[in-house]
Each structure stands twice: as structure tokens, then as C-alpha cells.
Amino acid sequence: MNAILEGFRGFARYFGGVMGADAYAKYLEHHAASGHEEAPMTEREFWRDHTDRQDSNPQGRCC
Amino acid sequence: MGKMPDGKARTALSEDALVPDPKLPPTSVDEAVLEAEERKWTPAKIAIWAAIALLGGVAWFMLAIVRGETVNAIWFVFASVCTYLIGYRFYSKVIERYITRPNDRRATPAEYKADGKDYVRTDRNVLFGHHFAAIAGAGPLVGPVIAAQMGYLPGTIWIIIGVVLAGAVQDYLVLFFSMRRGGRSLGQMAREELGVIGGTAALVATLLIMVIIVAILALVVVNALGESPWGVFSVGMTIPIALFMGVYLRYLRPGKVLEVSLIGFVLLMAAIIGGGAVAGTEWGAAFFHLDKVTIAWGLIVYGFIAAILPVWLLLAPRDYLSTFMKIGVIVMLALAIIVVRPEITVPAFSEFASRENGPVFPGALFPFLFVTIACGALSGFHALISSGTTPKLIEKERQARLIGYGGMLMESFVAIMALVAAISIDRGLYFAMNSPAALTGGTVQTAATWVNSLGLAGVNITPDLLTETARNVGEESIVSRTGGAPTLAVGLAHIMQQFIGGTAMMAFWYHFAIMFEALFILTAVDAGTRVARFMLQDSIGNLIPKFKEHSWRPGAWLCTAIMVGAWGAVLLMGVTDPLGGINTLFPLFGIANQLLAAIALSVCLAIAARRASFKYLWIVALPLAFAAVVTITASFQKIFSPVPAVGYFANNAAFAKALADGKTEFGTAKSVAAMEAVVRNTMIQGWLSVIFVVLSIIVIITAIVATAKAFRDARNGVAHADHEDPAVPSRAYAPAGFIPTPAERELVAEWNKLPADLRLEKAAHH
Numbered sequence: 112m113n114a115i116l117e118g119f120r121g122f123a124r125y126f127g128g129v130m131g132a133d134a135y136a137k138y139l140e141h142h143a144a145s146g147h148e149e150a151p152m153t154e155r156e157f158w159r160d161h162t163d164r165q166d167s168n169p170q171g172r173c174c
Numbered sequence: 175m176g177k178m179p180d181g182k183a184r185t186a187l188s189e190d191a192l193v194p195d196p197k198l199p200p201t202s203v204d205e206a207v208l209e210a211e212e213r214k215w216t217p218a219k220i221a222i223w224a225a226i227a228l229l230g231g232v233a234w235f236m237l238a239i240v241r242g243e244t245v246n247a248i249w250f251v252f253a254s255v256c257t258y259l260i261g262y263r264f265y266s267k268v269i270e271r272y273i274t275r276p277n278d279r280r281a282t283p284a285e286y287k288a289d290g291k292d293y294v295r296t297d298r299n300v301l302f303g304h305h306f307a308a309i310a311g312a313g314p315l316v317g318p319v320i321a322a323q324m325g326y327l328p329g330t331i332w333i334i335i336g337v338v339l340a341g342a343v344q345d346y347l348v349l350f351f352s353m354r355r356g357g358r359s360l361g362q363m364a365r366e367e368l369g370v371i372g373g374t375a376a377l378v379a380t381l382l383i384m385v386i387i388v389a390i391l392a393l394v395v396v397n398a399l400g401e402s403p404w405g406v407f408s409v410g411m412t413i414p415i416a417l418f419m420g421v422y423l424r425y426l427r428p429g430k431v432l433e434v435s436l437i438g439f440v441l442l443m444a445a446i447i448g449g450g451a452v453a454g455t456e457w458g459a460a461f462f463h464l465d466k467v468t469i470a471w472g473l474i475v476y477g478f479i480a481a482i483l484p485v486w487l488l489l490a491p492r493d494y495l496s497t498f499m500k501i502g503v504i505v506m507l508a509l510a511i512i513v514v515r516p517e518i519t520v521p522a523f524s525e526f527a528s529r530e531n532g533p534v535f536p537g538a539l540f541p542f543l544f545v546t547i548a549c550g551a552l553s554g555f556h557a558l559i560s561s562g563t564t565p566k567l568i569e570k571e572r573q574a575r576l577i578g579y580g581g582m583l584m585e586s587f588v589a590i591m592a593l594v595a596a597i598s599i600d601r602g603l604y605f606a607m608n609s610p611a612a613l614t615g616g617t618v619q620t621a622a623t624w625v626n627s628l629g630l631a632g633v634n635i636t637p638d639l640l641t642e643t644a645r646n647v648g649e650e651s652i653v654s655r656t657g658g659a660p661t662l663a664v665g666l667a668h669i670m671q672q673f674i675g676g677t678a679m680m681a682f683w684y685h686f687a688i689m690f691e692a693l694f695i696l697t698a699v700d701a702g703t704r705v706a707r708f709m710l711q712d713s714i715g716n717l718i719p720k721f722k723e724h725s726w727r728p729g730a731w732l733c734t735a736i737m738v739g740a741w742g743a744v745l746l747m748g749v750t751d752p753l754g755g756i757n758t759l760f761p762l763f764g765i766a767n768q769l770l771a772a773i774a775l776s777v778c779l780a781i782a783a784r785r786a787s788f789k790y791l792w793i794v795a796l797p798l799a800f801a802a803v804v805t806i807t808a809s810f811q812k813i814f815s816p817v818p819a820v821g822y823f824a825n826n827a828a829f830a831k832a833l834a835d836g837k838t839e840f841g842t843a844k845s846v847a848a849m850e851a852v853v854r855n856t857m858i859q860g861w862l863s864v865i866f867v868v869l870s871i872i873v874i875i876t877a878i879v880a881t882a883k884a885f886r887d888a889r890n891g892v893a894h895a896d897h898e899d900p901a902v903p904s905r906a907y908a909p910a911g912f913i914p915t916p917a918e919r920e921l922v923a924e925w926n927k928l929p930a931d932l933r934l935e936k937a938a939h940h
Contacts, residue, residue: 123432128300129307130497132431134291141290158428162486164291167724169485169704171558172493172697174313174387174549174767 134161192279192903197932199924201904202278202572203917211915212267223263230256237522238327244517245326247594251512254334254590258583261338266579269343272790273782274350276571281904283356283566293357296567298576298908305564305581307497309345309556310504311694313549313767314589316394316658319596319665320760321546322604323534326597327522328543330590336544336551337586340797344771346578347778347794348557353565353574354898360561360774361709364873366897367780372876376773379869380558381709383766385737386862387555388702389744390763391695392477393756396469396749397657398688403462404648406469408449408685409692410462412492413476415441419491434491435498442495446685450648470749473699474742480696481703481734489700496697499690507591507666510673516598525630533609533628534656535757536819541808545764550589552801554770556582558705572910595665596658602626602635603643603652607661610754611654612842621653648681656756663687699741706737747855752848753825753841761812762859765805769870772801776877783884784894791881802874809867813860822860829853906933 127133135157142151152160194201233252237245270276284295296304321329352358358366361380365373399405419438427433452458464472480488526532527539535546549555560578568574596604605628606614606621614621618637625635644652647667652660667683675682708724710733715722721729748755775798782794815821818828818841829852832840843849887894907925909918925933 125300125303126501127432128297129303129501130431130435130494131304132429134294135429137294138290141288141294145288145290155428158423159486161291162424162484162490165485165490168292169701169708170308170563171555171705172496172701173309173311173553173555173559174391174695174698 134158192901194279194903195905198905199907199921199928200279201907203915203921207917211917223260226256226259230260237330241327241522244519245522246515246517247511247598248515250326250330250590250594251508253330254587257334257338258587261342262580262583265338266342266346266575268790269346269579269793270572270575273347273785273787273793274574275785275787276350276574277901278570278572278907278910279904280571281902281906282353282568282571283899284568285904285906286899286902287356287566293566295569295906298569298573298910299912301564301567301569301573301577302581302584302912303501304567305559305577306584307500308559308563309553309581310500310585310588311549311698312391312394312659312691313553313555314585315592315662315691315694317547317549317764318589318593319658319661320534320608320756321543322520322593322596323524323532323608324527324539324543325521325524326518326593328527328539329547329593332544332547333551333586333589333593336547337582340771340800341550341552341556341586342579342582343793343797344552344554344775344778345556345560345582346575347782348774349560349565349568349578350571350574351778351781352561353568353571356899357562357566360557360777363561363781363897364773364777367777367784368873368876368880372776372873372880375869375872375876376777377709377713379773379866379873380770381706381713382862382865382869383554383770384702384706384709385740386744386762386766388699388706389741389748390756390759391702392470392473392699392741392745393748393759394657394659395692395695396466396473396745397655397756398659398663398692399464399469400466401463401651402649402688403459404449404453404681404685405688405692406462406464407452407458408445408689409696411445411449412442412495412689412693412696413488415445416488416492416495419495420487423491424486431494435494438491438495439498439502442499442689446682446689449685450681453648466749467746470742470745474738474745477699477703477742478734478738480700481707481738482731489697489704492693492697492700496693499693503690504588504591506670507595508587510666510669511591511594514669514672516594516669516672518594518597519632520597520601520604521631525628530817531819533605533613533757535760537761537808537811541804541811542761542764544804545761545768545808547589548764548767548771550586550592552768552771552797553585554767554772554774557770557774569906569908570904570910573908576911592662595669596661597665599661599665599668600635600639601630602633603639603664604661605630605633606635606640607652607655607664608658609654610656610757610842612752612754614654616651616653618651618653646677646680647684649684656754658756659688659691662691703734703737703741707733710737744858747858750851751855752843752852753855758855758859761808762862765808765812765863766866768801768805769866772798772805772870773873775801776874780877780880780884783881784896786884786888788885788888798874802870805870806867809863812863813867822856822863826853826856826860829856 135154138157139151229252233249236249237253284293287293318329361377364376399409415438419434422434530538602625605625614624618640622635622637640653647664663684666687667680670683671677671680711721711729720726748759751758775794779794779798782791811820812822816824818825829840829849833849838846840849843852907921
């Protein structure tokens with residue numbers, strides 16, 4: 112049972128990674144590791160910034 | 175970087191001047207160990223590869239030589255997967271060894287430019303899925319369906335062999351070279367490597383090609399939704415669903431991407447089921463029954479609004495939905511084909527393989543089959559994704575092979591499955607669905623009579639079958655539903671109902687398929703319009719600097735309007751074309767896509783020559799030469815062919831003459847207005863072909879000039895400029911492939927023992 116649950120969690124984590132759901136967690140890791148002085152963006156700020164930057168930096172999607 | 179005039183493999187350790195941090199374990203498996211690992215053939219390894227080769231050989235034998243009355247679909251799966259494995263294991267390693275020569279001691283942009291936002295080291299398995307989701311869309315689902323006119327074998331061979339020798343090579347090289355340049359775009363690389371003329375031609379060609387590609391993708395959606403109340407309702411519902419998801423992510427629960435995607439998915443399913451109910455009511459059928467011109471205008475207005483709305487509101491949430499569906503659908507399709515294993519009755523080569531008057535797309539097998547199937551075999555559009563986004567996320571240089579080459583193999587597999595789904599339906603049904611209404615006459619009786627009159631072996635279709643199939647999939651009619659998407663949807667419904675649900679579920683599966691194709695395409699239309707708008711703004715910005723400010727509203731709106739107007743005009747031209755639209759325009763789509771591939775490969779050729787890999791330059795030159803020959807031949811036939819069905823100008827002349835003679839109907843055009851439309855359309859299509867081919871020839875010539883110059887420089891010992899970013903020593907390690915080798919595992923273990931303060935932030939979950 113635990114193995115199934117673990118497998119499911121692993122899959123959800125992978126799927127989340129592919130979808131880009133873990134972007135904030137990665138940002139926090141980067142922020143902590145690079146030793147910035149100022150506090151990191153909050154989750155809400157981060158995602159706002161995340162999509163707003165795409166406004167001026169569009170990414171293609173293929174056919 | 176040092177020159178290697180003989181193109182010999184270079185060991186990373188001896189040549190670079192990188193000084194690694196002595197406190198860290200090695201950032202790369204030792205070259206000698208790596209080499210030994212690769213060269214060592216244990217009995218188990220030999221047995222596995224012999225089995226793969228044998229199985230693949232048997233599968234190809236069944237498809238190409240035996241070709242009994244029927245062929246089981248499972249052989250398509252075996253032939254493709256075994257060929258991919260061999261191509262990946264052997265050919266891509268040759269490319270790695272002699273052309274790209276990755277160096278894991280060197281940091282990737284995700285490491286030396288890390289910002290936690292755009293440049294983020296991403297686990298290779300996750301990035302594989304991410305990259306695949308970005309490159310795969312509706313293209314591989316449409317082209318193979320249309321190409322099935324010629325029988326299953328030509329398409330199958332081109333998809334599988336083409337991807338191994340051309341498509342995946344392009345994706346891998348562009349990805350790698352862009353990664354070495356900090357994630358620069360294809361346009362920027364063309365400018366640097368090919369100079370002003372080549373670079374400008376590449377930019378203009380890219381812009382035009384994007385217009386054509388977006389227009390024809392939109393045409394596929396319009397053809398699938400025309401006169402289909404169910405489809406219009408459920409696809410239309412994706413807009414409010416996406417808006418809701420956008421607001422949810424922005425204001426209610428920011429960052430809960432998986433959660434909102436799941437909600438969106440449930441709503442989407444509800445929209446499909448609800449669509450059946452709505453289309454069943456009298457008011458629903460009346461309200462959502464729209465003709466193609468209305469839908470085309472709707473799409474144009476939508477395209478403009480979607481491209482100027484903020485990304486968070488519509489594009490980002492729909493992108494999540496699209497990715498979610500993409501992975502799910504492809505897994506489902508693969509499972510269904512493996513479980514159901516349908517028998518294929520389509521001949522290996524159909525009657526149209528040796529003729530050039532096929533009803534689905536005109537022209538001879540060479541070159542037109544090779545442009546009809548672009549995505550899945552060789553897709554130039556991928557060069558725009560492989561440069562830019564993905565290279566900023568790669569953790570180690572050696573992983574580029576898995577992501578670039580492997581990701582494209584995956585897309586090719588999608589194309590093969592689409593082909594299987596499309597050819598699993600009755601052949602008569604296939605031609606009734608994919609031939610323009612001008613030929614089938616639009617009703618079940620005329621269509622059945624016309625299809626039976628083609629004299630195709632084993633084809634004897636009744637009007638009842640057409641009526642019954644339409645009823646099963648919940649449509650009023652399936653006659654002349656051109657564009658590939660409806661055929662794939664019928665094929666998928668046909669396979670899926672054997673897997674889950676039976677005939678009662680066919681309508682659901684059909685609309686499910688239409689929904690996901692529309693979703694992929696709308697996302698590509700949105701994103702394509704935006705990217706094209708920025709390219710246009712930057713180009714105009716060279717003359718009027720104000721346009722370079724992306725936040726300047728009037729400039730942004732004007733450029734969006736120009737781009738939407740451009741693809742909208744082509745779309746309307748296709749929708750109203752008396753000759754059938756998709757069959758005259760689809761070759762242009764393929765030609766455009768392959769020309770982009772030729773441009774990308776030209777840039778790669780120049781770069782590879784600069785890196786002095788002359789002896790193995792054929793690896794790039796081979797697909798480039800093939801793409802160039804195919805597209806230039808196809809363009810020339812489209813421009814110069816005297817056969818009206820093939821040549822745009824020949825057709826133009828024929829219709830112009832008929833008008834001058836005072837005829838009021840000619841061929842499939844039943845009125846003077848229709849004849850005038852043909853004259854106008856063929857003129858535009860002809861000139862587009864001319865412009866494309868001229869621009870591409872310019873790019874190819876500049877690339878050859880750059881290559882020759884690199885060759886001369888190398889011979890004369892002249893050092894040449896390298897446009898790579900300066901090498902920075904890496905401070906992290908990760909294995910290259912899906913499954914780490916023993917030596918890689920050892921090194922990972924060494925890194926895992928490292929105290930946390932010495933380590934770079936961990937790239938998410940290894």
C-alpha cells in the first residue's frame with residue numbers, strides 16, 4: 112500500500128515538474144543558495160511576476 | 175576553443191582550460207571511464223541489443239515485405255520503437271562524439287546564469303517531459319493522416335527514418351548550440367553565423383512561415399468545428415474555463431498549478447459531455463450550428479484579443495490545460511493501440527502513390543509526401559523551441575542528447591500512432607471524409623458514389639455507413655470533413671470504444687479528440703501570434719526605435735493586428751477556397767515548416783564547420799540537403815508545374831482563361847465569384863511559394879559560404895571567432911541519460927556525500 116502511495120506521489124511530483132508547478136520552490140532554493148540580502152518574493156508575488164514576465168517574453172508553442 | 179582540423183573526437187579533459195573547484199568532486203565522469211563503459215559489451219548488453227534489432231527487423235519485414243491482406247497495428251509500434259532505440263543508442267552517440275562534443279566540466283546556462291526564474295537547473299526527466307510538451311502539438315496528429323492517402327508504408331518509412339537522420343538531429347544540434355550560447359534564439363544565431371544578409375533573410379522567412387503555420391493550424395480547427403454544434407460548444411467552453419483558471423491562479427490560490435489543472439480537466443470533460451446534451455436540444459443545435467466563415471471570423475477576433483490580453487488571464491492557464499491533456503492523451507492513445515491492436519486493411523502503397531492527382535492532397539509522392547508529413551519527421555518549428563526556452567533549463571551538457579534527440583523521437587512516435595489511428599478506419603470512409611466537398615458533393619449518396627467510382631481495391635462504401643458513422647460520433651455529417659483532425663478523431667473513437675465504453679461512447683471519444691486537437695492548436699495560435707508580434711516589433715524597431723518598447727500599447731496592438739490580419743487573411747482564403755482549402759494550402763504548411771528546418775540546419779552547418787568537425791559534417795549536410803531538395807523541388811513544382819492541380823500559376827492561368835472566355839463555371843468553381851476567388855487565391859499562394867523559396871535559398875547559400883570560409887580558415891590556420899559564451903567551470907553533477915550508468919551512479923553517490931554548504935542548491939529531486 113505504501114509503495115503504491117509512494118509511487119503515486121512520485122508520479123504527481125514528476126507531472127508537477129513537467130507542468131512547471133514547482134517553479135516557486137525552485138526559486139526559493141535559488142534565492143537561499145545565492146545568499147541574497149532581501150527577503151524572497153512571496154508565493155503570490157512570484158507567480159504574478161512569473162506570468163507578467165511572459166507578457167514581454169513570449170514562449171513559442173509548437174504545432 | 176581549439177581547432178580540430180581532422181574532426182577527431184577530442185577529450186574534454188585535455189583541451190579545456192577550466193579550473194574546477196578543488197573542494198568539489200569531479201563534475202564529469204572521467205572520459206576514459208566513460209569510453210570504457212561504452213566500449214564494453216557484456217553478454218547481457220549484446221543480447222538486449224540483438225533482441226531489439228531482431229524485433230525491429232521482423233516488424234519492418236511484416237510492414238514492408240509481407241504486407242498480407244491485413245497488418246496488425248502492433249508491428250508499427252515495434253518497428254518504430256526498435257528503430258528509435260537503435261538510432262538513439264548508436265546514431266545520436268556518433269553526433270555527440272564528433273559534432274557536439276559536450277563537456278560536463280563546463281557549466282550550462284542554467285548554472286552560470288541561474289536566476290531562479292528563466293535559468294533554472296531542471297531534472298533531466300522532468301525537462302524531457304517539459305520539452306516534449308512544448309514541441310508536440312497538433313502537427314504530428316494531422317500530417318500523417320493526410321499523407322495516408324498514399325498508403326501506410328511511405329509515411330511510416332519517412333516518419334521513422336526521417337526522425338532518426340533528420341528531425342532529431344536538427345532538434346539536438348539547435349538545442350546544443352543554443353545552450354552553448356546562453357540560450358540564444360535561432361534568429362540571433364543566424365545573424366551571428368550567417369551575417370546580415372543571411373540573418374535578415376532567416377528572420378523574414380521565419381516571420382512569414384509563422385504566419386502560414388498559424389493560419390493552416392487555424393484552418394484545421396475551423397474545418398473540424400464547421401457545422402458541428404457539439405464541437406463549437408465544447409471547444410468554445412475552453413475559453414471561460416481558461417479564464418476561470420487564470421483568475422483562480424492569480425487571486426484565489428496562486429501557484430496551485432496541478433490543482434487548477436485538475437479542476438480545469440474536470441470542467442473540460444463536463445463541457446464535452448454537456449456539448450452532447452446542448453447539441454441535442456433544438457435551440458442548442460440552432461445556436462451553435464455555425465458555418466466555417468463565421469467560425470473563421472470568430473477565431474480571428476479571438477486571436478487578436480487573446481494576443482493582447484495579459485498572459486496570466488488566458489494563455490498561461492490554457493497552456494497548463496493543454497500540457498495536462500497532451501501527456502494524458504498520448505499515454506492513452508499508446509495504451510489503447512497496444513491493448514486493442516487493430517488490424518489495418520489499408521494497402522502499403524495505395525493507388526495514389528504512383529499518381530499526382532490524389533483527392534486529399536495533389537502532387538506526386540516525391541516530393542509532396544515529405545512536405546505533407548513535416549511534424550513527426552522533420553519540423554523546423556522545433557528549432558524555435560529548442561533555441562530559447564529549453565537550453566536555459568538543462569543541467570548538464572551531456573543531457574542535451576536525451577532532451578533534444580530523445581524528445582523528438584517521442585514526437586515521432588506520436589505521429590506513428592496518429593497514422594495508425596487514421597488508417598484503422600475503413601478506406602472508403604477515409605476518402606469520403608478527406609476529399610473536398612467539390613468532389614464528394616457533400617451528401618452521403620454523392621460521396622459514396624464518388625468514392626466507389628475511384629476504383630480503389632477493396633473499397634465499396636454505402637451511404638448507410640457514412641450516415642451511421644456520423645450518428646455514432648454525434649455529428650450531422652462526416653462527408654468532406656477535411657483537415658485530418660476529424661479523421662483522427664473517428665479513428666481514435668473507433669479504437670477507444672473497443673478499449674472503453676463500446677459504441678455508446680464513440681461520440682464522447684470523437685469530441686474528446688476534437689477538443690484536445692483544438693486545444694493544442696489554439697495554444698499554438700496564441701503563442702505563435704505573440705512571438706510573431708514581438709519579432710515584427712523588433713524588426714520595425716530597427717527603423718522606428720519606439721517600436722522596440724514592448725510595453726508601448728499602440729505599437730503592440732498595431733503589430734498584433736498586422737500579424738492576426740496576415741494569418742486571418744490566409745485562413746479566410748482557405749475557408750472560402752472553392753478548391754477545398756486544406757488540400758491546396760497544406761503543402762504550403764509543410765513547405766514552410768521544412769524550409770524553416772533547412773534554415774535551422776544551415777545555421778547548424780555553419781556552426782559545426784566553425785567548430786572544425788569537417789570529416790563528420792555530413793551528419794548535418796545530409797538532412798539539410800534532403801530538406802533543401804524536397805522543399806525546393808516542391809516549391810518549384812508549385813510555381814512552375816503545368817498541371818493545374820499541382821501548380822498554383824498553372825491553375826491561375828486556367829481559371830483566368832476560363833473567365834476571359836466568358837465561362838460562368840469551371841472545374842469545381844460553380845460561379846464567376848468562385849472562379850475569381852480561385853484566381854486571387856492561386857496568385858497569392860504562388861507568390862508566397864516564390865518568396866519562401868527565394869529566402870531559403872539565400873539562407874542556404876550564405877550558410878555554404880560560411881562553411882567554406884571556416885574550411886579555408888582551418889586549412890590556413892587562421893583562428894576564427896567563436897560565438898559561444900565563455901566557458902565557466904561547473905559546480906554540479908547529474909547523469910546524462912534516463913538510467914545512470916555504474917560510473918555515473920558512483921559519482922552521484924560522491925556528490926551526495928558532500929556537505930550541504932558546499933553544494934549548489936539541489937536541482938529538484940534526482
